[in-house]
Amino acid sequence: xxxxxxxxxxxxxxxxxxxxxxxxxxxxxxxxxxxxxxxxxxxxxxxxxxxxxxxxxxxxxxxxxxxxxxxxxxxxxxxxxxxxxxxxxxxxxxxxxxxxxxxxxxxxxxxxxxxxxxxxxxxxxxxxxxxxxxxxxxxxxxxxxxxxxxxxxxxxxxxxxxxxxxxxxxxxxxxxxxxxxxxxxxxxxxxxxxxxxxxxxxxxxxxxxxxxxxxxxxxxxxxxxxxxxxxxxx
Numbered sequence: 001x002x003x004x005x006x007x008x009x010x011x012x013x014x015x016x017x018x019x020x021x022x023x024x025x026x027x028x029x030x031x032x033x034x035x036x037x038x039x040x041x042x043x044x045x046x047x048x049x050x051x052x053x054x055x056x057x058x059x060x061x062x063x064x065x066x067x068x069x070x071x072x073x074x075x076x077x078x079x080x081x082x083x084x085x086x087x088x089x090x091x092x093x094x095x096x097x098x099x100x101x102x103x104x105x106x107x108x109x110x111x112x113x114x115x116x117x118x119x120x121x122x123x124x125x126x127x128x129x130x131x132x133x134x135x136x137x138x139x140x141x142x143x144x145x146x147x148x149x150x151x152x153x154x155x156x157x158x159x160x161x162x163x164x165x166x167x168x169x170x171x172x173x174x175x176x177x178x179x180x181x182x183x184x185x186x187x188x189x190x191x192x193x194x195x196x197x198x199x200x201x202x203x204x205x206x207x208x209x210x211x212x213x214x215x216x217x218x219x220x221x222x223x224x225x226x227x228x229x230x231x232x233x234x
Contacts, residue, residue: 009057062086134176136175136198
């Protein structure tokens with residue numbers, strides 16, 4: 001990590017203020033006065049600012065129970081955002097949303113400031129499973145379920161979706177299913193059921209890979225991920 005980034009991430013100084021502090025000889029690395037803001041630091045390097053140790057901030061990982069009407073964005077002029085719900089966290093605007101949800105979709109949303117972890121979670125190459133509870137306008141037919149499980153061609157796409165896992169829950173006379181997919185195409189779940197002639201009337205994400213939405217979280221609430229949950233994304 002660059003010296004100026006470490007200090008700006010770990011103190012109240014901005015990146016520009018950090019550079020001024022380095023020029024003013026207020027920063028030392030391993031006891032030696034630093035001269036370059038772009039100096040690369042290793043894990044064993046120690047940094048002080050005005051004689052006080054600067055410890056690197058550890059990456060943060062959160063799960064949020066996203067409510068309906070909240071957008072998966074950092075800023076929105078018309079609607080509350082997922083980041084608005086984490087205002088109690090220091091530097092909450094630095095968090096990234098890992099796998100977005102539509103405004104009317106509820107459920108598990110993951111946020112982090114670890115870009116590498118976010119990439120592993122969202123990259124199509126990693127095929128991270130996501131499970132949704134889907135409420136339908138019409139009962140799902142055996143034929144429709146079979147089409148979803150074998151892969152279905154969506155309008156505007158050149159390739160069929162990857163095979164999904166469909167589990168009819170038994171509620172509401174086959175109008176509710178658990179759907180597990182390993183992709184993240186635009187409005188994919190809604191488009192998949194539309195391709196079978198059905199309409200999604202309710203959508204809730206319950207799980208991403210080995211991370212399941214905590215049932216203790218009410219809509220709008222969040223908590224840090226456990227080390228085991230973080231480590232499940234590899």
